[in-house]
Amino acid sequence: MARIELSAIRKSFDATDVLKGVDLTIEDGEFVSLVGPSGCGKSTLLRIIAGLEPQTSGAVTIGGQPVDGVRPSQRNLAMVFQSYALYPHLSVYDNIAVPLRMKRLSTLERLPALGRLLPNRHRIEREIRGEVERVAAQLELSAYLKRKPGQLSGGQRQRVAVGRAIVRQPVAFLFDEPLSNLDAKLRVHMRAEIAQLHRRLGTTFVYVTHDQAEAMTMSGRIAVMIGGELVQVGRPAEVYDNPRDIRVAEFVGSPKINVFPGHIRTDGAVEMLGHSLGVAVPGMARPCRIGIRPERIELGATGAFAGAVVHVENMGAEAFVHLGVDGMPTPVLARIGDVRALPPLGSSTRFGVPPDAIRLFDAAGKRIETKPPAATHRAREVASV
Numbered sequence: 001m002a003r004i005e006l007s008a009i010r011k012s013f014d015a016t017d018v019l020k021g022v023d024l025t026i027e028d029g030e031f032v033s034l035v036g037p038s039g040c041g042k043s044t045l046l047r048i049i050a051g052l053e054p055q056t057s058g059a060v061t062i063g064g065q066p067v068d069g070v071r072p073s074q075r076n077l078a079m080v081f082q083s084y085a086l087y088p089h090l091s092v093y094d095n096i097a098v099p100l101r102m103k104r105l106s107t108l109e110r111l112p113a114l115g116r117l118l119p120n121r122h123r124i125e126r127e128i129r130g131e132v133e134r135v136a137a138q139l140e141l142s143a144y145l146k147r148k149p150g151q152l153s154g155g156q157r158q159r160v161a162v163g164r165a166i167v168r169q170p171v172a173f174l175f176d177e178p179l180s181n182l183d184a185k186l187r188v189h190m191r192a193e194i195a196q197l198h199r200r201l202g203t204t205f206v207y208v209t210h211d212q213a214e215a216m217t218m219s220g221r222i223a224v225m226i227g228g229e230l231v232q233v234g235r236p237a238e239v240y241d242n243p244r245d246i247r248v249a250e251f252v253g254s255p256k257i258n259v260f261p262g263h264i265r266t267d268g269a270v271e272m273l274g275h276s277l278g279v280a281v282p283g284m285a286r287p288c289r290i291g292i293r294p295e296r297i298e299l300g301a302t303g304a305f306a307g308a309v310v311h312v313e314n315m316g317a318e319a320f321v322h323l324g325v326d327g328m329p330t331p332v333l334a335r336i337g338d339v340r341a342l343p344p345l346g347s348s349t350r351f352g353v354p355p356d357a358i359r360l361f362d363a364a365g366k367r368i369e370t371k372p373p374a375a376t377h378r379a380r381e382v383a384s385v
């Protein structure tokens with residue numbers, strides 16, 4: 001097991017800066033997902049940890065040891081790719097056994113005909129069989145050991161790739177979008193399997209994905225990368241509820257957070273679509289953006305805002321109501337838990353926003369903390385004494 005520390009990692013390809021100074025510590029045994037939109041640099045960062053790509057500057061340590069200049073094979077990490085990278089001509093058994101044979105058998109002992117005549121070969125092959133069978137049983141692959149990868153489903157192939165990684169007993173597993181080739185249902189199933197595997201092995205997992213739901217549901221912490229920078233690192237619920245940047249707020253959560261144009265008045269009150277919200281911030285008058293999650297939009301006759309129901313998605317257990325609102329370029333989305341109380345399509349409705357649902361961002365997208373108006377008022381009184 002190992003703690004992985006990344007300090008001020010920069011990476012440029014020719015004139016393009018892909019990583020712009022990434023600092024991240026992944027604790028021993030932790031499951032951290034690197035998540036972010038396509039092209040943000042997640043795979044490059046993972047490849048730098050693995051030693052497959054040199055960083056332009058900055059340092060990587062694994063288990064307290066600097067590994068810059070240490071070859072990938074000497075880092076004792078296992079990488080699992082989206083493409084599985086299995087040997088198509090070898091059986092499942094042999095695919096899983098490859099790293100063990102490479103490690104334990106000499107070049108001569110690995111030769112098919114001559115190797116069999118050498119005294120150690122049988123003993124080592126017996127040990128290898130025990131380990132392959134144990135890992136195959138863990139991954140429910142025992143029935144497929146004689147099959148070739150081409151005779152397996154995508155999920156089974158991915159499990160073989162994971163099995164091949166497990167037998168190496170690496171200090172950490174690095175996953176690069178391992179579920180991208182699977183259909184939606186299987187992806188959800190494999191998420192649970194990978195999370196269980198992490199709990200069972202207790203080894204450090206670093207997992208790259210562009211799928212925020214995958215990252216949210218599996219990891220202990222998520223590291224949100226945007227444009228080559230680590231914008232926020234935290235527990236999934238914390239990042240969802242307390243985004244420090246509007247890009248994080250918009251990337252994490254499905255469906256996406258609603259973002260309204262807003263204005264902070266000279267008295268600190270925050271206005272949205274011409275109505276004052278029940279929050280305030282100190283400082284000067286300025287424009288702002290207001291993020292409100294769909295589940296926090298409250299439909300009801302007493303709401304301050306008016307909308308027209310332009311679309312309803314009823315999923316049975318929940319529904320999304322799309323509201324056309326004056327002053328908004330795209331519909332406002334409300335998530336409704338009780339599908340028996342849906343407003344009809346084309347109807348006019350009102351909606352409100354509880355003050356604690358409001359996430360305020362400045363013009364540059366940085367989070368602004370809000371307070372109830374009274375608290376701001378008191379703070380100003382204290383400040384003026």
Ligand SMILES: Nc1ncnc2c1ncn2[C@@H]1O[C@H](COP(=O)(O)OP(=O)(O)OP(=O)(O)O)[C@@H](O)[C@H]1O
Nearest residue numbers: 013018036037038039040041042043044045209210
């Ligand atoms: N070998 C390379 N040479 C030049 N540019 C590269 C190279 N590898 C990656 N890049 C560029 O670096 C940027 C980051 O790539 P990277 O693969 O790390 O992104 P990513 O966040 O993993 O994206 P995705 O989710 O699409 O895989 C991209 O713009 C990519 O085109």
